[in-house]
Amino acid sequence: MALLEISPSYAGSRALPPNDLSSRPINPLLAFKNRRPSLPCSARRIPRILCSVSPNQVQAPVLSATPAGATIKRECFGVFCTTYDLKAADKTKSWKGLINIAVSGAAGMISNHLLFKLASGEVFGPDQPIALKLLGSERSFQALEGVAMELEDSLYPLLREVSIGKDPYEVFQDAEWALLIGAKPRGPGMERAGLLDINGQIFAEQGKALNDVASRNVKVIVVGNPCNTNALICLKNAPNIPAKNFHALTRLDENRAKCQLALKAGVFYDKVSNMTIWGNHSTTQVPDFLNAKINGMPVTEVITDVKWLKEEFTERVQKRGGVLIQKWGRSSAASTAVSIVDAIRSLITPTPDGDWFSSGVYSTGNPYGIAEDIVFSMPCRSKGDGDYELAKDVIFDDYLRERIKKTEAELLAEKRCVAHLTGEGNAYCDLPEDTMLPGEQ
Amino acid sequence: MALLEISPSYAGSRALPPNDLSSRPINPLLAFKNRRPSLPCSARRIPRILCSVSPNQVQAPVLSATPAGATIKRECFGVFCTTYDLKAADKTKSWKGLINIAVSGAAGMISNHLLFKLASGEVFGPDQPIALKLLGSERSFQALEGVAMELEDSLYPLLREVSIGKDPYEVFQDAEWALLIGAKPRGPGMERAGLLDINGQIFAEQGKALNDVASRNVKVIVVGNPCNTNALICLKNAPNIPAKNFHALTRLDENRAKCQLALKAGVFYDKVSNMTIWGNHSTTQVPDFLNAKINGMPVTEVITDVKWLKEEFTERVQKRGGVLIQKWGRSSAASTAVSIVDAIRSLITPTPDGDWFSSGVYSTGNPYGIAEDIVFSMPCRSKGDGDYELAKDVIFDDYLRERIKKTEAELLAEKRCVAHLTGEGNAYCDLPEDTMLPGEQ
Numbered sequence: 051m052a053l054l055e056i057s058p059s060y061a062g063s064r065a066l067p068p069n070d071l072s073s074r075p076i077n078p079l080l081a082f083k084n085r086r087p088s089l090p091c092s093a094r095r096i097p098r099i100l101c102s103v104s105p106n107q108v109q110a111p112v113l114s115a116t117p118a119g120a121t122i123k124r125e126c127f128g129v130f131c132t133t134y135d136l137k138a139a140d141k142t143k144s145w146k147g148l149i150n151i152a153v154s155g156a157a158g159m160i161s162n163h164l165l166f167k168l169a170s171g172e173v174f175g176p177d178q179p180i181a182l183k184l185l186g187s188e189r190s191f192q193a194l195e196g197v198a199m200e201l202e203d204s205l206y207p208l209l210r211e212v213s214i215g216k217d218p219y220e221v222f223q224d225a226e227w228a229l230l231i232g233a234k235p236r237g238p239g240m241e242r243a244g245l246l247d248i249n250g251q252i253f254a255e256q257g258k259a260l261n262d263v264a265s266r267n268v269k270v271i272v273v274g275n276p277c278n279t280n281a282l283i284c285l286k287n288a289p290n291i292p293a294k295n296f297h298a299l300t301r302l303d304e305n306r307a308k309c310q311l312a313l314k315a316g317v318f319y320d321k322v323s324n325m326t327i328w329g330n331h332s333t334t335q336v337p338d339f340l341n342a343k344i345n346g347m348p349v350t351e352v353i354t355d356v357k358w359l360k361e362e363f364t365e366r367v368q369k370r371g372g373v374l375i376q377k378w379g380r381s382s383a384a385s386t387a388v389s390i391v392d393a394i395r396s397l398i399t400p401t402p403d404g405d406w407f408s409s410g411v412y413s414t415g416n417p418y419g420i421a422e423d424i425v426f427s428m429p430c431r432s433k434g435d436g437d438y439e440l441a442k443d444v445i446f447d448d449y450l451r452e453r454i455k456k457t458e459a460e461l462l463a464e465k466r467c468v469a470h471l472t473g474e475g476n477a478y479c480d481l482p483e484d485t486m487l488p489g490e491q
Numbered sequence: 492m493a494l495l496e497i498s499p500s501y502a503g504s505r506a507l508p509p510n511d512l513s514s515r516p517i518n519p520l521l522a523f524k525n526r527r528p529s530l531p532c533s534a535r536r537i538p539r540i541l542c543s544v545s546p547n548q549v550q551a552p553v554l555s556a557t558p559a560g561a562t563i564k565r566e567c568f569g570v571f572c573t574t575y576d577l578k579a580a581d582k583t584k585s586w587k588g589l590i591n592i593a594v595s596g597a598a599g600m601i602s603n604h605l606l607f608k609l610a611s612g613e614v615f616g617p618d619q620p621i622a623l624k625l626l627g628s629e630r631s632f633q634a635l636e637g638v639a640m641e642l643e644d645s646l647y648p649l650l651r652e653v654s655i656g657k658d659p660y661e662v663f664q665d666a667e668w669a670l671l672i673g674a675k676p677r678g679p680g681m682e683r684a685g686l687l688d689i690n691g692q693i694f695a696e697q698g699k700a701l702n703d704v705a706s707r708n709v710k711v712i713v714v715g716n717p718c719n720t721n722a723l724i725c726l727k728n729a730p731n732i733p734a735k736n737f738h739a740l741t742r743l744d745e746n747r748a749k750c751q752l753a754l755k756a757g758v759f760y761d762k763v764s765n766m767t768i769w770g771n772h773s774t775t776q777v778p779d780f781l782n783a784k785i786n787g788m789p790v791t792e793v794i795t796d797v798k799w800l801k802e803e804f805t806e807r808v809q810k811r812g813g814v815l816i817q818k819w820g821r822s823s824a825a826s827t828a829v830s831i832v833d834a835i836r837s838l839i840t841p842t843p844d845g846d847w848f849s850s851g852v853y854s855t856g857n858p859y860g861i862a863e864d865i866v867f868s869m870p871c872r873s874k875g876d877g878d879y880e881l882a883k884d885v886i887f888d889d890y891l892r893e894r895i896k897k898t899e900a901e902l903l904a905e906k907r908c909v910a911h912l913t914g915e916g917n918a919y920c921d922l923p924e925d926t927m928l929p930g931e932q
Contacts (some may be wrong), residue, residue, distance in 0.1 A: 129754050196819025202750050205760045243594040309643045312569050319646045378637025385641040
């Protein structure tokens with residue numbers, strides 16, 4: 051699902067701070083929170099917040115016209131730089147506190163849909179003000195400014211801060227959510243092992259940055275491919291953040307599977323529940339029709355065409371992205387963004403009784419007999435507190451077990467490919483086939 | 492703002508119905524509602540609803556598993572073809588009745604943002620199920636199928652029908668909202684007069700179609716450029732629909748103007764109110780700082796830099812689209828979609844006391860002394876019933892009057908250019924300069 055190219059120089063080293071920032075005063079609050087012991091003090095940077103006007107275009111603040119308690123952050127400019135005391139205004143005093151949401155690949159098409167959903171209140175609710183922290187690359191930086199301009203022009207009341215940057219150590223500062231969408235797309239002739247290595251380096255770096263500067267309970271959703279193993283690399287590089295907080299996005303697969311079952315059964319998609327995607331976000335993934343339900347009944351009782359379930363269903367789910375590119379000429383940015391919204395909402399809203407949702411999560415301690423220490427998509431339930439537990443009442447048959455074994459074997463092989471990035475020694479890569487989903491990069 | 496190219500053959504003639512529909516039974520309800528006396532009975536068509544599977548992939552409906560009252564529409568296929576009696580299910584019985592929303596240019600980028608907002612409930616509310624009727628061209632038809640697939644995969648509970656088509660007489664059937672986004676972009680060397688003529692023909696045809704088949708109280712928002720004169724042509728070709736129901740979108744201009752005033756004053760954009768865009772959606776438009784307010788105070792009292800207000804403010808508003816293309820490499824599809832949502836919401840939500848919003852509306856009967864019989868952006872208020880009244884308590888000075896005269900003169904000249912399309916005789920075109928907004932086509 052990766053859309054945004056991150057320049058290779060990005061992963062290996064971090065550029066020096068831009069000259070125009072070096073003379074600015076260091077915000078003592080941010081300096082205090084900076085946990086990077088490896089960097090000399092002079093290299094500590096303050097987040098760079100950019101909007102669309104330069105400081106000399108802003109008239110001196112009209113203090114008589116601003117609400118009581120207003121403070122102006124001097125190190126930034128633009129409409130998102132004026133911070134209000136939300137408690138002081140009638141309209142906003144009942145709002146929750148501001149939360150920081152970091153998004154990588156922020157200039158790509160998936161983000162172009164997602165950011166506006168986040169800003170609208172559709173995801174976190176109408177009383178949750180948000181700060182968007184957008185991570186881009188050297189190449190995408192101008193585009194990021196464009197994104198920030200469109201966010202300004204949208205006048206979303208809940209969107210109180212937008213900052214853009216190229217350094218994850220700045221952008222992830224105090225992030226309570228990190229939506230990691232950016233990844234390098236596969237170049238011509240590049241093998242999956244090469245892709246794993248290049249993107250793995252990006253996610254290792256981002257894991258370290260999260261570990262150093264993000265909220266101690268940050269929730270991380272990895273979208274950039276190969277997302278399961280990227281998520282594993284990321285969590286291994288962030289030992290101070292609970293491994294349980296890392297997710298690999300398999301929600302679009304779940305949504306597509308629900309839609310295909312609904313189409314086959316001739317019912318509306320809201321009648322399909324308990325849809326599990328097991329394993330990797332790749333062609334070895336297992337959309338599970340054994341446990342899924344339609345109108346509360348087992349799918350296998352509603353759809354009696356077993357041949358279709360075994361031979362066509364999974365293929366239909368997986369080919370969806372490819373068919374879409376063929377018809378639409380673009381990848382499924384809009385529905386991917388919708389599925390990220392669904393994934394977040396599933397963690398902040400109690401799961402309906404008896405139902406569950408799929409997410410690629412850390413497998414250690416799972417009750418299904420799946421290998422430990424990989425990121426594996428499994429059925430989850432949440433109380434709506436951002437956390438989850440694995441679903442009970444899941445059944446298996448030989449057919450399901452056999453397919454789960456295959457995707458498990460693939461994830462274990464991917465793990466061996468990136469051992470150098472997870473601190474587990476030398477990598478040994480023997481991926482036998484290309485299992486990238488059609489329509490993805 | 493036009494993104495989607497409509498092939499020239501589209502406007503002049505309507506293709507014959509596709510063969511695969513000719514043998515299907517005519518839905519008596521739709522045949523009854525078809526108001527096209529000029530067409531022989533054999534040419535009357537039923538709406539073509541397409542999703543992503545062919546009928547033979549759908550298993551016979553499992554009646555025991557469907558809710559009471561379920562009916563299957565035989566003339567269509569796909570997940571949006573199964574119509575439920577929403578009153579029969581607990582979850583949906585308190586919902587309002589389904590409304591039909593037609594969108595032209597549905598395969599373009601603005602729509603790609605807008606359709607998902609409509610489907611999510613963000614626009615019409617969480618208890619308003621909707622049917623999306625998407626109008627595309629011969630060229631965009633496959634892309635339209637892709638859009639429908641992504642809508643399927645998004646599993647929006649409120650989205651109950653999606654139909655796609657190339658004929659406005661089918662797609663606009665019973666539409667309660669028509670969002671006319673599609674227009675032909677200007678080709679190399681094409682003059683504004685040529686663009687007015689080509690797009691005028693499209694909007695004349697769409698006006699006729701709305702007149703014949705849409706709801707008698709359909710609300711029409713024209714986004715495709717030149718949107719004011721396109722809206723005029725459209726309403727002139729729809730004599731049975733109140734002229735007051737037609738709008739030309741100037742809401743993005745209003746939003747940008749609010750943002751620029753907020754930036755200059757150093758306040759958050761929600762403090763800016765009473766922002767009027769007067770006149771044409773072109774460079775002659777007048778963002779009105781005389782009547783606008785910041786924190787309830789006249790802008791001219793808060794921003795004392797008169798030179799900036801007179802010389803820079805309007806330019807900043809108008810250059811926004813151009814700057815964005817430069818930075819972002821694409822036009823402002825996302826913020827345009829947001830502004831369409833704002834425009835709809837302003838008509839279905841009561842306007843806050845003392846405030847107003849801008850919309851290009853039919854000028855006949857206006858209290859501001861603006862020429863009658865053109866579509867002119869003016870300050871409006873709504874009770875939230877879909878209708879509006881023009882704002883009172885508007886003040887003018889010589890500077891404002893003079894600028895309004897200029898944009899009025901332009902709209903009168905554009906009107907003379909399209910006289911052949913509004914039934915007012917021969918066109919005479921003397922547009923002196925190119926007033927297309929930067930970044931628009």
